[in-house]
Each structure stands twice: as structure tokens, then as C-alpha cells.
Amino acid sequence: MFKKENGEEIETIIGPSVQVEGNFVANGDIIIEGTVSGSIKTEKNLRIGDEAKIYADIWAANAIIAGEVQGSITIKDSLELTNTAKVFGDVKTKTIIISSGASLQGKCLAGEEKRSKGEKIEDRPKVVIPKEKIQPLSEKIK
Amino acid sequence: MYLYLYDSFLNNNKKYNSLLAKIETRLTDLGIGGKIYRLSPLRNVNELLADEVRNGVKTVVVVGNDKTFTQIINAVAKFDVLLGLIPIGNENKIAQMLGISSSEEACDTIAARIIEKVDLGQANGTYFLSNITVASGEVTIECENKYRIKPQNKDQVCICNLRPLFSTGQGLSNYFDPQDGNLEILIEPITSWFENAFRKSAQLKKSVIPFKKIAIRSKDSLSVVTDGQRVLKTPVEVEIVPKKLRIIVGKKRMF
Numbered sequence: 001m002f003k004k005e006n007g008e009e010i011e012t013i014i015g016p017s018v019q020v021e022g023n024f025v026a027n028g029d030i031i032i033e034g035t036v037s038g039s040i041k042t043e044k045n046l047r048i049g050d051e052a053k054i055y056a057d058i059w060a061a062n063a064i065i066a067g068e069v070q071g072s073i074t075i076k077d078s079l080e081l082t083n084t085a086k087v088f089g090d091v092k093t094k095t096i097i098i099s100s101g102a103s104l105q106g107k108c109l110a111g112e113e114k115r116s117k118g119e120k121i122e123d124r125p126k127v128v129i130p131k132e133k134i135q136p137l138s139e140k141i142k
Numbered sequence: 143m144y145l146y147l148y149d150s151f152l153n154n155n156k157k158y159n160s161l162l163a164k165i166e167t168r169l170t171d172l173g174i175g176g177k178i179y180r181l182s183p184l185r186n187v188n189e190l191l192a193d194e195v196r197n198g199v200k201t202v203v204v205v206g207n208d209k210t211f212t213q214i215i216n217a218v219a220k221f222d223v224l225l226g227l228i229p230i231g232n233e234n235k236i237a238q239m240l241g242i243s244s245s246e247e248a249c250d251t252i253a254a255r256i257i258e259k260v261d262l263g264q265a266n267g268t269y270f271l272s273n274i275t276v277a278s279g280e281v282t283i284e285c286e287n288k289y290r291i292k293p294q295n296k297d298q299v300c301i302c303n304l305r306p307l308f309s310t311g312q313g314l315s316n317y318f319d320p321q322d323g324n325l326e327i328l329i330e331p332i333t334s335w336f337e338n339a340f341r342k343s344a345q346l347k348k349s350v351i352p353f354k355k356i357a358i359r360s361k362d363s364l365s366v367v368t369d370g371q372r373v374l375k376t377p378v379e380v381e382i383v384p385k386k387l388r389i390i391v392g393k394k395r396m397f
Contacts, residue, residue, distance in 0.1 A: 011317070015349035017297055017331050022289030026352075034349070038289060 016051055024056075032067075039071075050084045057089075072106075079110075144169075144176025145199040147187075147214060149206030151231065153180050158230060165205070165228060165245055172253040176201075181210070187217045195221045201390075202226070203252060207233045212271055212369035219262055219269040219386055226252045226390040236272065239304055241392025251392045258395070259385040260320040263303045263368075265378050270368040271320075271387070274301040274380065277364045281376075283327060284357045291351065293329045300328045301356075301380055305396065317350045319397050323384045324352040355381040 011028030014020055018034040029045045037055040040046065046060040052067035059074045066082040073079065075093035083101035096110040146169075152158050169175050177199070179190060191202070202218055203226040204211050211227055218225050228248040229237035242248045263270045276299040283291040283299070293299055300306065303325055305318040318326055329349040358366065360376040367373050 011350075011352055013348065013350045015329060015331075015347050017294045017347065018329055018349045019292040020289055021292070022285075024289045028352075033347075 014052075016049075030060075048085075050082070143197075143199050144174055144201045144203060145191075145194050146176055146178045146203045146205055146228075147210075148178060148180045149204075149210040149230075150181050150183065152205065153182070161230065161245060162205075165249060168246065168249040169252075172249060174249075174253050176203075181206075187214065188220070191217050191221055191223075195223060200224060201252075203228060205230060207231045208236045208272075209233065209370065211236050213371055215262070215271045215369070215387065216269045216372070219383075224257065224388045224390060228252070236304070239396045240389065241395035243392075243394070247392070252390055256391050256393065257388055258321070258391050258397075260387050260389055260397075261303060261323060261325075262383045262386040263301065263325050263380060264383050265301075265366065265368050265380045266374050268368050268372055268374065269383070269386070270303065272302070272304045272369050273306060274369075274378075275367050276300070276358060276376075277366070278332070279360055279362060279364045281358060281360045281364065284359065285351070285353050286355050291327065291329075291349075293349075294331070297329050297331050299358075300330075302326045302328050303382075317352075321385075321397060322352075323382060324354060325380065325382050327351040327353060327356070353382075355379070 012026045012030045014030070014032045014034045014036065016033045020034070020036045022038045024036060024038060024040045026042045028042070030040070030042050031047045031049065032052045032054065033049040035053045039057045040054070041059045042061070044061055046058065046063040048054060048063070048065045048067045048069065050066040054067065054069040055071060057071040058069065061076045062078045063073070063075050064080045064082065065085045065087065067084070068086040070088045072090045073087065073092070078095045079091065079093040080097040081087060081099060081102040081104060083099040085102040087104045088106060090107040091104065092109045094110070094112065096108065098104065152162065166175070177194070181187065201224045202214070204214050205228045207229060215225070227237055227240060227242060228245055229242060230245055237248070242251050260271070263274065265274055278296060278298065280295055281293060281299055285291065302318050303320050306328065327349070331347050358376055358378045358380065364376045365373050366376060366378045
């Protein structure tokens, strides 16, 4: 998901000595090793390091979480919680990988949003059989 | 029409006389000779440039080092002229970034006229090409009125447009592009030589955050140095001015 650090794709790094407060929005990939409170939003990838502390709601396309997150997480495609991850909040994603040792305390919705519609019997269109006029036998013989 | 600005350290310095003669001959051979002005602390560069631009100068070439170049940028950015560099002496890292390795090669580069538009930073109205350094202290950086960044007191805070010229930012060179329409905040803890020896672990401690507009505030008044030249005091507002400067570059430029 992420290129090597000397590659060009990683655009934002928040180091362990830095604290960010507010609505953090980035256009590219984000790596967080420090503390963030508020919200984090990116249309690309997010990696949260094992020493990071996040008190924020998260929106991203893909995410790997190794640190502590207190807040809801909404991921468009893939979310991975490593064995050191601690998540306190609701998670919504398409696919999720949870390593053994990871902690997740919250509601988890994983998978496609669309589901095939189940039909109730009452909802089915009723087949109407046209009623024929029943003629008395005496008239038919005539 | 060309205007050549010679730095004051070249004045009456026998060490550079033969080199300057060589450069002038080469420029004449290439047909790009022009007016020569020798800078001095008493001469106002802004007035000089205003007069020369009015007289038809289209290209200004700085003859000197990084210090000369960054000093001139603040004046040149106010006019619609092309900027070139002939590096002389030590401290010529900007020339390397522009793809100019020697004084002789610079003459050919200027004649070849490969032109690139680069972004400039602006701090409280002062233009800068390379970077801004903030003195260590309790600093808060407000980014585009959306979020605040609080580095630790011991962190070194630098706002970069070009790749950092000094030891800072090692291993992070790909993040700094003067044509991407962003400036970058580089925050790194001041580390000992022992920690620096393990560069990988040191690199992970650095922060790089791109932005278009920020405000640097502090409790106490701290000094902010633009391009190692001009000293401002906090609070300082910094923003990107995209494609502000037209510059002559070599083929081996680093952006």
C-alpha cells in the first residue's frame, strides 16, 4: 500500500515529537507517529505507527493501524489492525484484517454496503386469475 | 538584454580576477554579454533593478554564491525578469540544485536558456527561495485555519521550498519540490551525533507537512530567518506564491 519512504508517494509525516489539533486534511498519504486530536481525512492511505495516539475520527481510503485510536474509523477499502493496535470506537470498512493481539472495542461493520433484497411474501405481486362466468349446466346443454 | 550583478566579495579580490576575466570572455564569445554592476552595501538593489528593467533588461544574472542569490531573489521577484546564476567561491548548493556545477558551465547554461518556473515562499511580505528557520522555543503553527501543530521546545522548525541546504532533512530529499505548489514544514528533534549515526531511526522522528498558508506564533518573540538573510519576529505568516520566479537551469537540475 505504501511506497518506501524514499519514494514519492508519502506526502505527510507527523513525527513522534509533534502534536496536531484540529481537522487534519491531506491530499496524499499520511504517516502518523505522534499525537493527533480532532479529525483526520485523506483520500489516500493512512499509516498509524505503534507509538501514535489518535483522539480523532478517521476517514481514509486504506489504513494500517498499529497504535492507539480513540474515535470512529471509516475506511473506503481496506483496514488492517496490527497486533499492537488498540481501537476504541466504531469501525466501518470494506475489508478488514485483524492480527492476533489487536484490540477493538466498538461496533464493526465490514463488507459491501449493498445487499440483495429479500422479498416478503406479501410484497409479491398477486397473480390474478380471471374468473370465468360459470354457466349453469342446463344452459350449456342448450 | 543582460544585467550581471557581481557580489561585493568579488570587488578588488585578486583571487577571483582571472576567473572573472575568463567568464567575461566566455559570455562575450557566446554573445550574451551585458551590463555589469558590482554590488555594495551602499547600493540599493531594488532601485538599480527598477531602473534597469525600465531600460529594457530582461535577464538578470547573479555572479556570486548562495548568499548573493537569495539576497537578490527578494528584489528580482518584484519584476518580470529571468534570473540566472554564475556560481563563484564556496557555498554554492543552490547552483548544484539548479544543475550548474561550475562557473564555466554556468555561462553555457545561461546561453542554452532552459527556463523553469519555480514557486517562492512569502513570509510577512518577504520572498524566499530556499527556507525559513525558526529559533527554538515554544511555537504553535496554525495551518490554513484548520489545524494547529505544536512541536516540542527542543525541535528545530524549518519551512522549506527547496531541498534543505544544510544537514537538516537528510533522507527526505524527495519531499521538497519547488514546482509542486506547496511549501513543507520540516520539524526534527535536535539530535546528538550518535543518534544521527543511525539515520534510519532519526528519519522516523522527523515530520514533514505540506501546506499553502500558515501562521507561526509563539508566546515570546522568536526570530525567524528567511534564506539565512533577513530576520523577522513572530508572529509570521507564510504562504506559497506558485510559479513566481522564472529561472535558468541546467540539465542536471535536482527538481
